[in-house]
Amino acid sequence: MTYAYQIVLPPFILWLFQTLNSKSIFSTIAFCLLIGNILILDNILLNPSFLRQRDSVEWADLRNLIRNSRRIANCPAVASILIDTGILPIDSGQTEYYYNIKPYPDNKLFGPSYNTIKGNGITYRQSIRNAIIKREFDRIILTDGYPNLVSLDTLSQYYKVKTITIDMPQVHQTWVIGIWEPISR
Numbered sequence: 001m002t003y004a005y006q007i008v009l010p011p012f013i014l015w016l017f018q019t020l021n022s023k024s025i026f027s028t029i030a031f032c033l034l035i036g037n038i039l040i041l042d043n044i045l046l047n048p049s050f051l052r053q054r055d056s057v058e059w060a061d062l063r064n065l066i067r068n069s070r071r072i073a074n075c076p077a078v079a080s081i082l083i084d085t086g087i088l089p090i091d092s093g094q095t096e097y098y099y100n101i102k103p104y105p106d107n108k109l110f111g112p113s114y115n116t117i118k119g120n121g122i123t124y125r126q127s128i129r130n131a132i133i134k135r136e137f138d139r140i141i142l143t144d145g146y147p148n149l150v151s152l153d154t155l156s157q158y159y160k161v162k163t164i165t166i167d168m169p170q171v172h173q174t175w176v177i178g179i180w181e182p183i184s185r
Helices: 002-019 025-045 057-067 076-085 094-100 114-133 152-158
Strands: 139-143 159-168 173-182
Touching: 002 025, 057 076, 057 139, 057 159, 057 173, 076 139, 076 173, 114 152, 152 159
Parallel strands: none
Antiparallel strands: 139 173, 159 173
16 A cells, blocks of 8 residues: 555646646645645654664564574564665565465566566575575574465474564554574584
């Protein structure tokens, strides 16, 4: 919905400028109220500082675990922290297409074919599986109850888990995060 909002809002504002009668007091008041609401809602609902969990001990612990790691397989919830620490995320949130893709008709104008995307996804997931088997990840961080690129059956053979519960104030939820560490050989 955020992307749709970003795509639809600029043409809507341009259309609104064209249809408003600048000589009408009603149009001027309506326009000022609309712009005021957009700015207020933007500050309340889309304020970037709202995304920070500054006073959360759990988030601080999670950040410290990530900072003390070299290679992590992650869930989208911690992708921004990985980027901040210079670690390449395995699952950015956009990689969901590798496990949720459904067949679609081929059209070269709109991008790669279904078979290409599916093949890349299989290769990508297999490379993650191989890295798990070789215990190449320091930690694997997954969100319980959400789909991910990592098979829990394979993971539980090579890694042990501890969980923490983190607060997600933007969506008024708490999420259980599994932190998997390699089992000693």
